[in-house]
Amino acid sequence: MAMRTIDDLDVAGKRVLVRADLNVPLKDGAITDDGRIRASVPTIEKLRAKGAKVIVSAHLGRPKGEVKPEFSLAPVAARLGELLGTEVAFATDTVGDSARATVDGLAGGGVALLENLRFEAGETSKDDAERGAFADELAALAEVYVGDGFGAVHRKHASVYDVPQRLPHAAGGLIATEVAVLKKLTEDVARPYAVVLGGSKVSDKLGVIDNLLGKADRILIGGGMVFTFLKAQGHEVGNSLLEEDQLGTVREYLRRAEENGVEFVLPVDIVAATAFAADADHDVVAADAIPADRLGLDIGPESGKLFASRLAGAKTVFWNGPMGVFEMEPYSHGTRAVAQGLIDSGAFTVVGGGDSAAAVRTLGFDESAFSHISTGGGASLEYLEGKTLPGLQALED
Ligand SMILES: Nc1ncnc2c1ncn2[C@@H]1O[C@H](COP(=O)(O)OP(=O)(O)O)[C@@H](O)[C@H]1O
Numbered sequence: 001m002a003m004r005t006i007d008d009l010d011v012a013g014k015r016v017l018v019r020a021d022l023n024v025p026l027k028d029g030a031i032t033d034d035g036r037i038r039a040s041v042p043t044i045e046k047l048r049a050k051g052a053k054v055i056v057s058a059h060l061g062r063p064k065g066e067v068k069p070e071f072s073l074a075p076v077a078a079r080l081g082e083l084l085g086t087e088v089a090f091a092t093d094t095v096g097d098s099a100r101a102t103v104d105g106l107a108g109g110g111v112a113l114l115e116n117l118r119f120e121a122g123e124t125s126k127d128d129a130e131r132g133a134f135a136d137e138l139a140a141l142a143e144v145y146v147g148d149g150f151g152a153v154h155r156k157h158a159s160v161y162d163v164p165q166r167l168p169h170a171a172g173g174l175i176a177t178e179v180a181v182l183k184k185l186t187e188d189v190a191r192p193y194a195v196v197l198g199g200s201k202v203s204d205k206l207g208v209i210d211n212l213l214g215k216a217d218r219i220l221i222g223g224g225m226v227f228t229f230l231k232a233q234g235h236e237v238g239n240s241l242l243e244e245d246q247l248g249t250v251r252e253y254l255r256r257a258e259e260n261g262v263e264f265v266l267p268v269d270i271v272a273a274t275a276f277a278a279d280a281d282h283d284v285v286a287a288d289a290i291p292a293d294r295l296g297l298d299i300g301p302e303s304g305k306l307f308a309s310r311l312a313g314a315k316t317v318f319w320n321g322p323m324g325v326f327e328m329e330p331y332s333h334g335t336r337a338v339a340q341g342l343i344d345s346g347a348f349t350v351v352g353g354g355d356s357a358a359a360v361r362t363l364g365f366d367e368s369a370f371s372h373i374s375t376g377g378g379a380s381l382e383y384l385e386g387k388t389l390p391g392l393q394a395l396e397d
């Protein structure tokens, strides 16, 4: 079904709630990559130009319904203001007195940012009534809703799914662009089609493999995903990230891959450290010989070469999830090798995910070297799986 765009809405002088994805990486309170904020600017600018009173809402991290100052969106409001070249009024709560007063103070063309949606338990609640009650409060702040947080459209959350059901709504430009590119990957994908998976949201993303086994020709596994596979093969993984309850599922994936002729590529070496720290002792060890008192924080150099060689013949590559803890220099080399492997492959390359996109930029790669950098990791994976995404479903007429 079709989604309305901003051009289909009358927004002049109206209060427009924009659900953006401003979930950016922070270090010591400072934004280390503002890609998602920059990606949200065009839709906000367009609404301002049409005279809307723009109320931006977003989440940061996973504070789980509690007010945690380290997850405040205040630094994001400041950066958004710099990028827009205008003051962004920051509400110190999400739907309370501050939010109402901030919204009341907006003139046409003005911009406000509400505090972290996930400070409110209703935002992420699985209980429809609790989520709905919070959605009522959010919707009461506005007259029109614009969904533009592509990175969060796979979440059945109040601001993503329930609010658009309560207000006239449309999709913002970012969602429209993301969907257009990803649609190509679901329709006529050029083969061989390789998918690289890594990162730390292992339980979220392992399930994606189930569906990819029928779609991809090659699946390369790095990052925090690796250790559930290594353990499933009977190897020691020390203190590495592990989804113990998924071992059976992973064994099944490996068996089906063989049956379906899908090539699974696992690392052959791992950078194993004594602690989750840049200055911890660390060594390259064989993937099947991780010492019991260590944890794997990156794929090793031989794995980097192996992965690049398996990307070399691909015509399409989708990559989500860094290969290691790239934020710390000693564990950034695997991610660098895979990024370079994508570029050298000459394939149609899509990089998806907040941290994956941030990794590409902070490691100094030119964004234009990739065919598309998506702001959503889990969202793009679930889109490629063919799943119904709540945030897209809710925007359909
Ligand atoms: N071996 C590992 N152990 C722990 N964390 C890891 C490991 N490899 C990668 N990571 C972390 O994964 C995070 C990104 O994961 P994720 O959120 O799933 O990716 P994206 O945001 O691109 O979808 C990064 O912060 C990175 O430090």
Ligand SMILES: O=C(OP(=O)(O)O)[C@H](O)COP(=O)(O)O
Binding pocket: 021, 023, 061, 062, 151, 152, 155, 201, 352, 353, 354, 355, 375, 376, 377, 378, 379
């Ligand atoms: O960072 C995000 O997703 P991603 O890491 O899959 O790209 C989105 O902001 C969604 O965040 P969530 O996975 O905490 O719901």
